[in-house]
Amino acid sequence: MKKYLLPLTAALAVFVAGCSGSADGGKADPSATLTIAATPVPHAEILKEIKPLLARQGVNIEIKVFTDYVQPNMQVAQKQIDANFFQTEPYLDAFNKERGTDLVKVVGVHIEPFxxxxxxxxxxxxxxxxxxxxxxxxxxxxxxxxxxxxxxxxxxxxxxxxxxxxxxxxxxxxxxxxxxxxxxxxxxxxxxxxxxxxxxxxxxxxxxxxxxxxxxxxEDKNSPYVNFLVSRADNKDDPRVQKLAAALTSPEVKAFIEKNYGGAVLPAF
Missing domain, CATH: 3.40.190.10 (Periplasmic binding protein-like II)
Structure with a gap:
């Protein structure tokens, strides 16, 4: 009987893996940590500001800071990170076209006059x-x-x-x-x-x-270059992403931006 134990165990593992939720299959675990890529200023600072607000709503976020504009998109596309917050719509459009990715806008948050x-x-x-x-x-x-x-x-x-x-x-x-x-x-x-x-x-x-x-x-306040929260099409409607989007466009964030950046960053909502 022992010679059948290993194949049976392997088959069971495959069956369990196939039945479990994943980024590609079932729904995301609502209690799982949401990972967000961001550049240091002001994006990561804004995310840190709303982290306690989201925690009270049952959403834990992990902020991964990058100093370039390529890896935050590539790692979201490759499902290593859930979402990112650093880019404008024209940049996203050009990136998707050049790299063959299909990242999507979730919500516009602020303008950084160039x-x-x-x-x-x-x-x-x-x-x-x-x-x-x-x-x-x-x-x-x-x-x-x-x-x-x-x-x-x-x-x-x-x-x-x-x-x-x-x-x-x-x-x-x-x-x-x-x-x-x-x-x-x-x-x-x-x-x-x-x-x-x-x-x-x-x-x-x-x-x-x-x-x-x-x-x-x-640039003046009419700049069309709004900075967006960005995700993939398969997780845009994840309740955790939607709660993050709501928090980023909350009165608390608007007040934080207006208080801390002196016109260098402008709310877009």
Missing amino acids: GAYSKKFTSIDQLPDGADVVIPNDPSNNSRALLLLAGHGLVKLKNPDDRLATLKDVVENPKHLKFRELEAAMLPRVLDQVDLALINTNYALAAKLNPVKDALLI
Whole structure:
């Protein structure tokens, strides 16, 4: 009889695994910890603020902090993490298209007005002919930088409303600006070495820059670049994700944003 014990045990294990809930099959365990990827400022700070609020609703969250924009999406797509909070819709659309992922928006939370910074000049009018300008190299933020410059007459784009414009779409460059494209997280680190850097607000804040005071150019409150909570299509309606979405758009979060970021971050609800 002993020779049948191992196959029977293995078969039983397969049967139990097949009957248990999983990310691919049954419903998620409502008591399981929800993992969320976020960049440090302000996203992880906002998540930490609502962690006690969610705990009172029976939802425990684990915040995984990243300093880049690629891994938070890849790990959600690969089901290593449940959701993320760091990106705008144009960035998400470009990422899905480029990487073949199918991540989805859950709720819009805030706007981080994008800015242009310099350690050499105090006014954009001082920017010299042939200035060295660095912009993000990802498709969404690359065009966002160009749109900001175009809005202030520093360049002219073929289509001034194209949210995926590239340097190839620059049709006029009256100051002969010399552009370089770098990873968004690197831009604050090279600010001392260039004439102008177009920097995402989360990285500007982390580098102790005050977008309201320090930016030579900055998007206004009508910026379409809202930061979203993002998940997969298969877990968007998970009650834990929906409770997180509600908490991120609560009066508590609105008050936290308005109190702590002085206009550098604006509620989008």
